[in-house]
Amino acid sequence: MTTPVPYPFNTDTGLDLADAYRVAQDTPGLLRVQLPYGEPAWLVTRHHEARAVLADARFSRADAQRDAPRTTPVSPIGLVATDPPDHTRLRRPAARAFTARRAEALRPRVRALAEDAVRRMTARGAPADLVEHVALPVPIAVIRELLGVPAEDRDLFRGWSDTILSTSGATPQDFLAATGSLKAYMGELLDRRQAEPADDLMTALLRARDEDAPDDRASRDELIELCIAILLGGYETTASQLANLTWVLLTERPDALAELAGRPERARAWVGELLRYVPLAASASLPRYALEDVEVGGTTVRAGEPVLVAIGAANRDALRFPRPDALDPDRDTTGHLAFGHGIHHCAGAALARVELEEGLTALARLLPGLRMAGDATWKTAAFLRGPAALPVAW
Template sequence: MNTPVPYPFDNAAGLDLADAYRVAQRTPGLLRVQLPYGEPAWLVTRHHEARAVLADARFSRADAERDAPRTTPVSPLGLVATDPPRHTRLRRPAARAFTARRAESLRPRVREISEDAIRRMIAEGAPADLVEHVALPVPITVICELLGVPAADRDRFRGWSDTVLSTSGATPQDFMAATGALKAYMGDLLDQRRAEPADDLMTALLRARDEDAPDDRASRDELVELCIAILLGGYETTASQLANFTWTLLTERPDAFVELAEHPERARDWVEELLRYVPLAASASLPRYALADVEVGGVTVRAGEPVLVAIGAANRDALRFPRPDTLDPARDTGAHLAFGHGIHHCAGAALGRVELQEGLSALARLLPGLRTAGDATWKSAAFLRGPATLPVRW
């Protein structure tokens, strides 16, 4: 078996896709990689193979009694690390409560939150940090309002999220403490919603769960994990991508903001292309274990072996997306994998799209002269890549 190569490849500074991914895509077979923690894994980088693995029930996401390949000392918890039937119990109430229609109904409120954040930044004066003033507060406000989290607790949530999603800046003890605090808080909030229902997602999740047959219902602990997954996924990913997309357009396609100001309906096309174009994750993660021998890319992955899917590389596969390193909002982006594929496709994808569309549109509309005011600084110890600070002026 090939000697594993050190992984991850990408540099934390910037959003470039490492050349090693392109080499892997041109090389027959799969690449054997070694992450900072855990056993070696096979790395999938080509689009058709990535899509196949993500949809193949012969690959399991459930916690295995193995030393899972990972970038952190402790593996993440929750919905992403489950298989049916547990995954089905967890996802069913989310699918019923977290619908595209619900996300679309939130669009006016998301627009208002985005505009309010931008106006506060304008009032502070230029130069200003777009991450601190817009990219972080908009999604945390949206997701906390959606879940029913009191406004006074949002800074606590941000701190817990930053710790849980840190790859090297937090100790295992910090990770467990933050996870424990999140579980306790979410559990208390669920109990409050059970006693006093409200017009929020947490109440909707409880009602959807109660509609299931008793043997199929998610437990209280499972609903707590689901709410944490919604919080982390709905906050951190959108915050990172709002900053990433703004940085990318300002440095590569500043004309896009002019277009978005004049034609806000184009935000949908720009967001889909940016979702494809920007490699968000610092590395492939969330290993899938083969339940039987499976051939992938001409390699037989033996039962019990882990496979990692590099979404960012797959979305830049020239065989699926011609001229993959060119930003083209007119291209067919229907097969991009930014929100995953198969049973683990992101349940909050519709809301994420609304937030990114409205965030970029509001920036274009309210700040027609938006431009960078210096170099960005970059997160160096996180699962998700992006600017830690993004100085802008207008």
């Protein structure tokens, strides 16, 4: 068998797509890679093959007996590591409570939070760190209000999230301690909402769960893990992307902010294209195991072998998106994989789009002269790439 090559390819600094992905896309078959932890895996980089694997029931996310290829010492937990019928049962409450209609209904509140954050940053004076004052506070506030988390506990979540999503800065003991603390906290909050319902997502999840037949209902522990998945996905990914998208526009297309200031309806097109363009993850993750021999891209993946799907590379595949390295908000971005595909498609995708659209529009409208005021400082040892600090002026 082919000797695996060291992986991941992308660097922490910047948001470039490593050249090794291009080589893999242009080479017949799949590439065999070795991550820092776990067994070797096959790497999928082309769009049509990525989309096929993500939707193929012959690939399982739930093989817990394997030494999963990964960048972190401990494998992920919860909804991302399940298959039907468990996945269907566990995702059902989220699908009922986390709807596109609910996300759109939250748009005015998200807009208010984004504008308030921008005004607070402006009041402090330039230069200012956009990550600290806008990119982090807005998604934290949105997910905190959704889950009914007290404002004073905001920093707790940030610390736990940073530890859980660290790729090398945290030990297995740190990871387990942060996960345990987060589970305990979410459990207490869930019990409180069970006794005292409120107008928040956690109460909606409980109500949706209770609509299921007793044998199909998610357990308390499963709901806790679902809430943790919503927290980590709703806060960390959106915060990283809001900073990333702003950095890309400021450094590559500053004209876009002027366009958004005058035509906020263009935010949807810009966000769709930026989500396709920006390779967010430091590497492909969440392996899928072949349940039988499957032919993928000219390579036979044997039963039991893991496959990793490189979303960032697939979204920059020239066969699906012509001139993939050009930012073009007028292109058809239908089918981009930034939120995944198939049964594990991100449940919070609609809300993430709302937050990114309103965040960029607030910056464009309130700070038409927004510009970089120094070099970005990039996160290291993190699963999601992005600026740790983004100095701006206006």
